[in-house]
Amino acid sequence: MSISNLPGHDRMHADICFEDQTLRDGLQSVSRLFTLAEKRKLVDRLAGAGLERIQVGSFVHPGRVPQMADTDELIRTLHPPHGVVISGLVLNARGLERAMACGLGDVALSASVSDTHSRRNANQSAAAAIGAMVGLIGEAVRSGLAVRGGLQCVFGCVYEGAIDADRVLDAAEKMAAAGARAINLADTTGMAHPRQVAAMCHRFHQALPGIELILHLHDTRGLGLANMLAGYEAGVRSFDVCTGGLGGCPFVRGAAGNVPTEDAVHAFEAMGVSTGVDLDALVAVVADLEGTLGRRLPGRMAGVLRAARTNTGDCGDAPDG
Numbered sequence: 001m002s003i004s005n006l007p008g009h010d011r012m013h014a015d016i017c018f019e020d021q022t023l024r025d026g027l028q029s030v031s032r033l034f035t036l037a038e039k040r041k042l043v044d045r046l047a048g049a050g051l052e053r054i055q056v057g058s059f060v061h062p063g064r065v066p067q068m069a070d071t072d073e074l075i076r077t078l079h080p081p082h083g084v085v086i087s088g089l090v091l092n093a094r095g096l097e098r099a100m101a102c103g104l105g106d107v108a109l110s111a112s113v114s115d116t117h118s119r120r121n122a123n124q125s126a127a128a129a130i131g132a133m134v135g136l137i138g139e140a141v142r143s144g145l146a147v148r149g150g151l152q153c154v155f156g157c158v159y160e161g162a163i164d165a166d167r168v169l170d171a172a173e174k175m176a177a178a179g180a181r182a183i184n185l186a187d188t189t190g191m192a193h194p195r196q197v198a199a200m201c202h203r204f205h206q207a208l209p210g211i212e213l214i215l216h217l218h219d220t221r222g223l224g225l226a227n228m229l230a231g232y233e234a235g236v237r238s239f240d241v242c243t244g245g246l247g248g249c250p251f252v253r254g255a256a257g258n259v260p261t262e263d264a265v266h267a268f269e270a271m272g273v274s275t276g277v278d279l280d281a282l283v284a285v286v287a288d289l290e291g292t293l294g295r296r297l298p299g300r301m302a303g304v305l306r307a308a309r310t311n312t313g314d315c316g317d318a319p320d321g
Contacts (some may be wrong), residue, residue, distance in 0.1 A: 014276030016268060017238045019053035019214075020046050020261050022289075024089055026246030027067045028058070032293060034067065039074050042285070043086075046243070049281035051261075053085045055108070055240075059095030072102040087148075091122060096136050100143060108184060109137050109175075110150030113168055114157035117188070121152075130171045134178045141179030148214065149175030150184035154200065156191030165200060169207050182212035184240070187227065190220025194230035201234035216240040217259050218247065219298065224259040225267060232273075239264065244286045244297030260299030262286060280305075 023039055034042075039056070046054050056078070057071030071088060080086050087106040090096045099107050111129040112118040118126040133149070140147045153160075154168050172183045185200065197215070204213050215231045217224045217239070228239055241264050247257035262282040265275045279301065286302040296303075 021055040022243040026242040050277040058089035059098040106146040112152040114153035116159035137178040149180035155187040184214040186216035190218035214238040245299040262301040
């Protein structure tokens with residue numbers, strides 16, 4: 001069996017769910033601005049590859065993140081296939097107004113549990129930001145939107161160091177009480193390690209047994225995929241990813257991208273866990289992104305398949321080493 005033809009590409013029977021955030025987290029730090037047509041094409045190709053959820057942008061001030069300036073217009077012009085959920089990131093009241101005005105039905109509302117990161121990113125303390133977000137979650141739920149709460153810097157902050165798990169769980173409980181049926185825990189700075197992730201997931205499930213847990217993992221220290229697998233073993237079935245491993249927070253020094261979608265797909269499919277995603281289709285998207293950006297992206301599987309195709313057969317025909 002070719003490594004690029006592992007079972008998959010049936011989102012109706014997938015064992016786990018990936019939300020691809022290439023268009024939001026992936027592009028937010030890219031200086032080359034993508035056109036609406038390029039973004040629409042990227043959404044179509046990700047949906048065609050079998051991604052169940054695609055986050056297409058954030059509702060932030062264009063002066064801070066120019067790549068997101070056309071998020072509203074992009075959402076208005078999208079026509080995703082049946083079964084594909086389009087989502088967007090909301091960070092303040094104005095963002096929620098914009099999300100509702102452009103007809104978005106699925107939103108992620110996120111705040112940081114790190115005070116320093118929150119002040120750099122949202123210009124307010126973590127306590128104030130979380131309190132405001134809890135209020136917005138309630139408003140969004142009452143308006144009929146599907147809502148995912150989110151907490152940033154859960155596993156550590158480059159400015160503050162370790163983050164108290166009790167602080168994380170307290171914020172998550174407040175978001176759940178406001179109506180969020182899912183909570184996203186983000187390793188924004190990429191400081192997490194597998195045992196830490198597993199411990200947090202177990203505590204979360206004990207504290208909030210009826211709430212879906214989603215992990216958003218950055219690969220800054222090379223542990224993104226290992227942390228994802230630790231989360232899976234701890235019962236998590238929903239993860240954020242970025243094609244090619246693009247991404248990184250503009251307000252965290254040294255932050256690297258997310259777990260590459262194609263690497264996550266390969267890892268789970270190789271273990272017999274169905275993702276519903278077509279690896280070949282993803283690798284083709286990576287190739288196009290690399291051509292557009294003029295550089296290689298951090299993901300591994302695109303390179304693996306490129307190397308395999310330069311040999312006389314599958315990867316098994318390549319020499320050891």
